[in-house]
Amino acid sequence: MSTTPSGSAEPAPPGTVRCQNCGRLNRLPTAAEGRPRCGNCHQWLPWIVDAGDDTFAETAEQSSIPVLVDMWATWCGPCRMVSPVLAQLAQERAGNLKLVKVDVDASPRLSQRFGIQAVPTLMVLIDGHVAARQAGAAPAPALRRWLDQALPTNPANHNPAAPDGKAAR
Numbered sequence: 168m169s170t171t172p173s174g175s176a177e178p179a180p181p182g183t184v185r186c187q188n189c190g191r192l193n194r195l196p197t198a199a200e201g202r203p204r205c206g207n208c209h210q211w212l213p214w215i216v217d218a219g220d221d222t223f224a225e226t227a228e229q230s231s232i233p234v235l236v237d238m239w240a241t242w243c244g245p246c247r248m249v250s251p252v253l254a255q256l257a258q259e260r261a262g263n264l265k266l267v268k269v270d271v272d273a274s275p276r277l278s279q280r281f282g283i284q285a286v287p288t289l290m291v292l293i294d295g296h297v298a299a300r301q302a303g304a305a306p307a308p309a310l311r312r313w314l315d316q317a318l319p320t321n322p323a324n325h326n327p328a329a330p331d332g333k334a335a336r
């Protein structure tokens with residue numbers, strides 16, 4: 168018997184997300200195929216997960232929807248400014264975008280592989296390929312524009328020269 172109203176100010180525990188539509192707390196998959204939906208009202212949920220050296224492939228590269236990768240560090244002030252903006256963008260594009268956060272200090276192999284020289288470094292991954300990349304923090308409107316240009320909802324910018332004509336879908 169719970170008398171507590173669904174306090175929306177209460178932060179969602181790790182691995183879960185609160186549905187913006189009905190307030191229900193949902194468990195979030197990290198590497199599942201498909202896209203998470205609210206178990207109660209079936210709205211798309213913002214998909215924000217952490218990844219590292221060992222989980223990046225299944226979490227980000229094999230994602231069925233475009234991925235926004237946030238390479239960040241705990242000591243990085245601009246990262247803390249950008250983080251809520253990215254969460255907002257993921258919320259706006261729920262069902263069409265997965266936000267994957269990578270702590271560069273905990274993920275030396277990824278840092279080396281992508282040649283990370285500044286944090287935050289943001290990347291858009293589509294089918295495992297880097298479609299866009301942005302080093303350093305930027306104001307919210309600039310990030311939104313950058314992201315929109317990189318996402319395939321803008322056909323003019325999506326993969327203009329498909330390498331070997333593989334029919335994807």
Ligand SMILES: [Zn+2]
Pocket residue numbers: 186187188189190191205206207208209210
């Ligand atoms: Zn819901």
